Amino acid sequence: MALTRAVAAFRTLHESGCFLLPNPWDIGSARYLKHLGFKALASTSAGFAYSRGLPDSVTAIPCEAVLAHVAELAAATDLPVNADFQNGYAHEPEGVAANVSRCARTGVAGLSIEDSTGDKARPLYERALAVERVRAARAAIDASGTGVVLTARCEAWLVGHPEPGREALDRLVAFADAGADCLFAPGVRDPATIAELVRAVAPRPLNVIVSSPGPGLTLARLTELGVRRISVGSALARVAWGAFMRAAKSVLETGAFDGLSGLASFAELNQIFEGKER
Numbered sequence: 001m002a003l004t005r006a007v008a009a010f011r012t013l014h015e016s017g018c019f020l021l022p023n024p025w026d027i028g029s030a031r032y033l034k035h036l037g038f039k040a041l042a043s044t045s046a047g048f049a050y051s052r053g054l055p056d057s058v059t060a061i062p063c064e065a066v067l068a069h070v071a072e073l074a075a076a077t078d079l080p081v082n083a084d085f086q087n088g089y090a091h092e093p094e095g096v097a098a099n100v101s102r103c104a105r106t107g108v109a110g111l112s113i114e115d116s117t118g119d120k121a122r123p124l125y126e127r128a129l130a131v132e133r134v135r136a137a138r139a140a141i142d143a144s145g146t147g148v149v150l151t152a153r154c155e156a157w158l159v160g161h162p163e164p165g166r167e168a169l170d171r172l173v174a175f176a177d178a179g180a181d182c183l184f185a186p187g188v189r190d191p192a193t194i195a196e197l198v199r200a201v202a203p204r205p206l207n208v209i210v211s212s213p214g215p216g217l218t219l220a221r222l223t224e225l226g227v228r229r230i231s232v233g234s235a236l237a238r239v240a241w242g243a244f245m246r247a248a249k250s251v252l253e254t255g256a257f258d259g260l261s262g263l264a265s266f267a268e269l270n271q272i273f274e275g276k277e278r
Contacts, residue, residue: 047237080109110149138179157187
């Protein structure tokens with residue numbers, strides 16, 4: 001298997017230590033994160049959806065548009081990009097495999113598959129089906145010859161499961177056995193639970209998302225706990241939206257323009273985007 005430079009670099013990042021994986025939502029934000037010195041990037045389904053004026057939902061944006069988006073991000077810089085591929089835009093393993101195969105060929109260095117159904121009545125796929133979906137994604141990647149990193153996500157915390165820790169622990173171990181390269185349970189915040197998940201899936205790496213300020217969850221502390229990868233999900237996109245919304249409301253409600261203070265200068269932005277990032 002001849003791995004691309006980006007895939008090889010992404011796999012190396014997962015081998016030891018802990019790295020930050022920020023989440024751009026368009027070409028400009030991807031190139032700025034490269035400019036700052038980050039070593040890898042990940043898409044955000046929410047950030048992309050909001051940029052299109054849509055909610056963060058697996059049914060809001062068609063698979064074709066998502067594939068085009070992650071291909072655009074992968075081409076924006078020479079950094080490895082992990083695709084937030086939600087539930088694979090299919091329910092059955094065969095559909096997941098077909099779509100994962102297409103995603104693996106967009107130029108991304110990794111992709112994630114989650115066990116959320118998008119159905120409020122039954123928010124998680126039944127365990128056996130969830131495992132089969134991961135196994136199908138693994139087979140599709142192997143068949144593609146791309147070597148992209150497969151991350152399997154358990155959404156127990158995000159969907160309000162009554163026992164998220166126990167459910168995530170069980171499913172992540174099963175996903176690892178099904179062939180996932182990296183494991184991820186978004187929403188976990190408790191250091192003891194994080195450490196337990198790290199031990200359970202070892203030697204495979206664990207991703208933790210930090211999407212809001214909180215005591216103790218720093219890069220140093222998460223590294224100490226054994227976390228290998230830290231993402232921020234839609235947080236950066238929502239920070240940008242928060243600033244935009246406050247400024248726009250201020251102009252409308254006050255008739256003054258004080259809300260436009262703190263903006264980036266033309267000179268700084270032009271210097272960043274003048275073609276030196278690739």
